Amino acid sequence: MKVSVVRNILEANERIAEQNKALFQEHHLLVINLMSSPGAGKTSLLEKTIDALKKDLRIGVIEGDIQSTSDAERIARKGVPAVQINTGGACHLDGNMIRETFPEFDFSQLDLLVVENVGNLVCPAEFKVGEDFKVMILSVAEGDDKPVKYPLMFHESKVLLINKIDLLPYVDCRVDRILKDSLNINPGLVVFQVSCKTGEGLEEWTRWLRERVKEKSRAFKNGSQG
Amino acid sequence: MHEMSIAQSLITILQEEMAKHRATALRSVRLSIGEMSAIVPESLSFCFEIIVQGTPLEGAKLLMDRIPLKGYCPDCERPFDIKDFIFVCPTCGSTTIETIAGQELSIVEMEVE
Numbered sequence: 201m202k203v204s205v206v207r208n209i210l211e212a213n214e215r216i217a218e219q220n221k222a223l224f225q226e227h228h229l230l231v232i233n234l235m236s237s238p239g240a241g242k243t244s245l246l247e248k249t250i251d252a253l254k255k256d257l258r259i260g261v262i263e264g265d266i267q268s269t270s271d272a273e274r275i276a277r278k279g280v281p282a283v284q285i286n287t288g289g290a291c292h293l294d295g296n297m298i299r300e301t302f303p304e305f306d307f308s309q310l311d312l313l314v315v316e317n318v319g320n321l322v323c324p325a326e327f328k329v330g331e332d333f334k335v336m337i338l339s340v341a342e343g344d345d346k347p348v349k350y351p352l353m354f355h356e357s358k359v360l361l362i363n364k365i366d367l368l369p370y371v372d373c374r375v376d377r378i379l380k381d382s383l384n385i386n387p388g389l390v391v392f393q394v395s396c397k398t399g400e401g402l403e404e405w406t407r408w409l410r411e412r413v414k415e416k417s418r419a420f421k422n423g424s425q426g
Numbered sequence: 427m428h429e430m431s432i433a434q435s436l437i438t439i440l441q442e443e444m445a446k447h448r449a450t451a452l453r454s455v456r457l458s459i460g461e462m463s464a465i466v467p468e469s470l471s472f473c474f475e476i477i478v479q480g481t482p483l484e485g486a487k488l489l490m491d492r493i494p495l496k497g498y499c500p501d502c503e504r505p506f507d508i509k510d511f512i513f514v515c516p517t518c519g520s521t522t523i524e525t526i527a528g529q530e531l532s533i534v535e536m537e538v539e
Contacts, residue, residue: 205443205533209436209457291428322464323428326531351511352464384512387521 216295220330238319495528
């Protein structure tokens with residue numbers, strides 16, 4: 201007997217992600233899902249971002265890694281609440297893992313929550329966690345062919361941070377190719393070229409992010425779901 | 427390698443649907459896998475086969491249709507094929523297009539006893 205079953209395979213995760221999102225909305229909290237390959241600079245970028253914004257914004261961090269607590273320790277040294285998730289092998293975070301961290305946070309005391317996903321340019325793009333939007337990092341050392349090789353990540357992200365631009369003289373990476381291919385995949389992508397090492401470009405990124413946090417809290421004050 | 431999570435979610439849904447239809451065995455299940463979804467069909471089949479061992483789902487065939495990317499341009503009011511991951515209307519060059527196919531990760535039908 202054939203039975204028609206029209207169901208999204210990821211529906212269970214998407215349901216939990218929607219519930220997470222609703223909770224974040226109640227607290228006017230902007231949530232970003234930060235993704236990249238291992239070693240592209242997620243934690244360094246996050247440290248720099250916290251340094252730039254912690255005077256004005258209350259920030260919390262969820263760190264996702266297969267093993268170890270070293271990233272959460274790095275973030276905690278910045279004086280912001282950080283919770284480590286060890287996925288124990290899983291290559292991405294999902295809605296349920298994020299939900300399990302909730303008892304560790306007081307969301308009424310936060311303006312921005314950053315979820316640092318497991319380093320992986322493929323899987324995290326498929327799993328929503330309840331974020332407002334996804335931010336991805338591509339470091340120039342990884343090469344300029346990544347948008348065409350991993351289009352889903354570029355398509356799902358709202359922001360692309362091209363990191364380690366201080367290395368451009370030493371690597372065969374054409375930023376114009378990254379820009380052309382990633383904007384073909386996602387014409388609305390917001391791109392920043394940065395170096396966590398030299399600090400170049402970081403101010404533009406943090407200014408942009410600060411505006412999004414303010415927009416979110418303003419939207420709620422005006423009664424819109426923004 | 428997130429095919430294991432996908433296989434687990436798939437099996438949960440299939441078990442629910444089999445219970446709903448009082449099915450005792452699963453013969454096959456047909457999935458739509460969008461061109462844009464980052465799924466390796468062979469890995470998904472492999473994970474599926476491992477998890478269903480010793481269950482009424484064991485031996486079921488996983489049939490996967492790869493769905494090509496399709497866009498729709500609201501300005502030209504027509505659909506088009508998205509080639510080489512270029513999300514731009516080939517007629518008018520608009521970038522405000524809708525992706526209408528190619529991102530699926532869904533079950534279409536199952537054959538049960």
